[in-house]
Amino acid sequence: MDWLNEIRRRLWMLIRHRQFNMDLEDEMRLHLELKAQELVRAGLTPEDARYAALRRFGNTTLLKEKSHMAWGWEWLEHLVQDMNYGVRAMLRSPGITIVALLSLALGIGANTAIFNLIDALMLRALPVKEPGRLLLFGDASDCCISDYFPNQVLYSYPFYREMQQKNQVFSQVAAVFSMMNRVHGSLEGRSETEPMNVQLVSGTYFPMLGVQAVAGRVLTDDDDRMRDGNPVAVVSYSWWTRGLARDSSVLNKKLKIGAAVFSIVGVAPKEFFGTKVGESPDIWIPLSMQKEVLPSVDGYNDNFSESLYLMGRLKPGMNTALAAANVNLLFQQILRGFPGAPLSQENMEKLAKTRVELTPMATGLSELRRQFSEPLKILMIVVGFVLMIACANIANLLLARSAARGRELAVRQALGAGRRRLIRQLLTESLVLAFAGGVLGVALAAGASRLLLRMVSGGPEALPLDVSMNIRLLLFTLGVTVVTGVLFGTIPALCATSLQLAGSLKEGRGTVTAGARNPLAKALVVSQIAFSLVLLVGAGLFLHSLMNLMNVDTGFNREHVLRLQTDASSVGYKEDNVHLTRLYAEIEEAVSALPSVRAASYSLFTYNEGSWNNPVSVKGYVSADSHRDVHHNVVGTDYFATMGIPLLEGRGFGPQDTADSPRVAVIDETMAHTMFPKGSPIGRHYSRGGDRDIEVIGVVKDVKVNSLQEDPQPIDYYPYAQHSRYLNDFEVRYSGNLDAVADAVRQRIHEVSPYLPISNVTTLDEQVERSIGNQRLVAQLSTFFGLLAVFLSCIGIYGVMSYVVTRRTNEIGIRMALGAPRSTMLWMVLREILILATSGLLIGVPAALAGDRLVSNMLFGLKPIDPVTLVSATIVLLMVAAIAGYLPARRASRVDPMFALRCE
């Protein structure tokens, strides 16, 4: 521990340095006096003795300095000195400083904000025990409920149990329902219901993750052993805070959901949001209670109702490869072993080929990640470019300034300052600037992160992602700041200190020096223009693509449709029941009677809400796939009128289609073309699962199901009179004021059914907009940053050219005195700018073309090489460069020759 003691002593000296200096002086004085006394005794006069002692002693100042340096704090003192100097230098030229700080703050702030979101969405590990040991079965690319065989993404509850008991590689296996469910529940004793996000999980979920309750207990396997047996729930910390004001009696409370009453047994930790990033359940309920929470779902004992994601924690010493071998062996065995497994020849072949991939899930699951990782990566590159442009700008400003300081630096070097020392000082100055920018940037990022989250969320509520500042983020910003400081500081510092000493000292001001013809400043401007072009072209492409998306024909008329959701299950209605059908019909009728409403209808889906799809088969239809997946929708009589979907052939639904009449369906064009290629489909029949015989009664226009980019999909529609099931979507085609209509509709619904919960009131248009949220995000932000880049480059061009003109005032004066006209001077400067801009563009165009290929799969309806975008970006940049350069050029043309010459 010798070095530790040494550091302690050094620190002590740093703290008490005044005392130590005084002690040293005392000591030296004593020495000199004793020496003088001795010499006096030897016969010298006191005067001579004192001088002799001093001579023998040596240079006291130098010795004091040497002793001082022995403490090893020299660097710190120099740093403080340089920083002081740096701050003073910044304050001396406030214009440059403000421009530099603003561009740095914007650059660093934008980088931090985007990185923050990337971190929150993609990089941060789950707040659970050893997240690195968790593995997910499959890749969670599918969701909800499936009966596909064999399914390696979604699993049934019986499969989970078998896997949990038979595997030899996981210390525990847990299952989680593949979607979070929004239900309406109420605290026992309160009459009003509130929307709640329920996550169904296996009893092993919390123990496997190693998450403990902050109050009460977590769910255990015992809660999950008997179907309908344990009505218990764990609530989230934030719901506890929100719903119960952190009431300590939470463990005595009960929650009523539908007809079931759940006891709250525990509160989850504050940081725990489950295993899916971007979702935060309010309560966790064991899968054994799924029927109570979701009356339409009853998969506890169904071997082939696949609705669960499975995850496991590796045993110590076990690795992914070994685990995968064991899991795949069991996968085959378990599925083959289920009674009633559909083991046709074809299915056996499919099963033999299916492999379960085990994916690491240290960072949790996320659909958002799939959706936003690419846009965020592109934005990260974009803001990186912006920061580079800002750096180039500041480097230029510093270059100009240090050229102006040439004499000062030359004088210092002449007085003996080492080049390294000067470079260190200049670098410290740039770092001071960078850090000031970094601090501003962090402040900016705090706000920008929240704004960005809003933009990503798309809806009225922000996504539950934690984007507050944290250590990781501050470290990132610190790194970025230091790198930028070094980037923009190094080159000017090297240039400034490599002056020809004698030359600089001899020269006065105002003459042409190295700085004026500095090719470096120009190279920086050229690179700025090149970068700006890349960004502008990118922004142009994204904007163009967004416009293409907005012009896509959705098939329905998205204007003037109100959409809301009701939850009949929470007020006691049952599926397959005439009361449910009657409720929907009564509400449709009551709302349609409103004067401002033209049509209203219930449906299973509208747009971008997922889908229910499985294969149908048509007699006599033979193709590569004898079955074909079709999207199904269950709708009310007036659905097509409400959505504005044109009927092309046959009829829509009517009162004649009842529970007792033959099963009918309306199909879309794509289904008509592909499955009924010959003749009219009207009157033809097909079958789907349980419905053995469905008659086609009409054909409607194709509509988009889940995204604007998708190809036309086969869709069929069933009347809800023949499919009594929960329908949550209610659409209203209205005229007039939206808010007034929404209020009136709500009122009418509550007149029919007073306690029916209504939620998610929005418009169809809004739903469509939301589905292109990430394209909009990328287009908006890349445009913003593209313009910012152009603006920064503008400042760069202006700065460099002003500087050049100032330095050449003299030359211009001479030329004009010799008879050069003003217009020549104007042109001389402008020409230089245009040369710079053109060289930038020449570099930028190929770079932009290369970059466009990277983003081509994010573009819609565009070829990656879009000449319109490229040409307009080039023109914009040329114009901007000319404008930025015009002011200095005009100044050059207004130089008064006499004044310029007298300046010498």
Added chain:
Amino acid sequence: MHRDEIPPGTLYLLILKTLARAGEMHGYEIADSIQRTSDHVLQVEEGSLYPALQRMLIKGWVKAKWGTTAGSRRARYYQLTASGRKQLETELSQFERVIGAITRVIQTA
């Protein structure tokens, strides 16, 4: 009288040895003692003693405390520490090795 500069790198050794013999000394006494013991052959540039002492303080070879001289002046007295003793041994053996080597080279000539 002819005086020799002390060989470079041996200042620490001289200070350490002097302190080891005397126990406790202030700076002037150390310089004085080195000169006396060497019969005024070794000439310490007296001032350079102090940066060396500062370095030794930091290394922890010596410790210092303030006391009063015979002439009742305030002075800083230096004393060897345990790690100083160890350092003295190291430097001594190193010195002897070097001197031995030099001697051998000279005598073979």
